Amino acid sequence: MASSEIDKLINEVSKLPGLGRRSAQRITLYLLKNKERSLMPLVHTLNEANEKIINCKVCGNIDMIDPCSLCQNTKRDEKTILVVEDVADLWTFERIGFFRGMYHVLGGSLSAMNGIGTDQLTIKKLMQRIEKQQVTEVILALSTTMEGQTTSHVVADKLEQFDNLTVTRLAQGIPIGGEVHFLDENTLSTAFQSRKKIV
Template sequence: MAAITGPEIERLIQLLSKLPGLGPRSARRAVLQLIQKKETLLSPLAQAMADAVEKACICSTCGNADTQDPCTICRDRTRDPLTICVVEDVGDLWALERAGAHKGRYHVLGGVLSALDGVGPDDLNIGALIERVTKDSVKEVILAMNATVDGQTTAHYITDRLEGLDVSISRLAHGVPVGGELDYLDDGTLAAAMKSRRPF
């Protein structure tokens, strides 16, 4: 098929089509919209992306994505430092924040244990979690793993690692559907699941 646009536009379409939820057709429509509104959309987007490239980083404390280290959440003195909510990835942290469901700190694992994918305990941020719980005298760890087999396996592993420490362990209520992922749930479901958490 012959190219219908210049290489710069084709490259933009190809890059956008690699984003979750965007295929080649959606990317093409998005690029067309950006070009048609070059001054109000494309230029500001390009500047915002350049700023993000320069400033975006991962928090060395919790693993959140931000433009400062420690991140905005870790710096917030109004949050309960004795409660840590453990999530699989940054998308899950952001989902809980959107719902306003948690007023403590977070810890991002960076994935889940998965024998099929070759992901073991050393590939995740579990050691740093144990260190935080011990060093900061954390009183409660909330396991907010996705309701998948790998998520629950990871939750059990963390529970075993925390055994013997003076910390309460809870998990989200089963209002989160089996096989569901936090990032796709509505705010009300997330808030209700957080409020009705129970010991693990």
């Protein structure tokens, strides 16, 4: 029978996304067996992260400085804002590296089930930025789930009031390398509706 301290640790680990009780037990045991090599460096890194990593008050990214290094980068085009749900999405765009504008992390998507309404998202902040930075294009890069789509509509509605602002969203359709006969109905019909003239 595990002592209460070990139990507490297993409990904390099992709260991490994607981990069930069994994985939490395995990780906890691994850490305790390898204190020097795994547990101590982890404790140290977690402490550092806790002390140094903060939220950017402009875009919602996480960094060691506020405004974050992306917001402070004068080479980026501040007239274009790419709206994402989560910091992980921002990382994806940055990893690929073709986007040279600014980001705005919305903080999720609207969901009655999870109690996320418009006030829980950073829509107001986005609107303030559009005004302040004289933004000319907002690109909505939200999920194509029902919640993501609803959120896109709500945000687009709110942005309608700005003159000289173009609001776009990422194209939806056939994935690169995808075969037509494997596609689900929704993907295929959306791809059909958003077909592009090529000749």
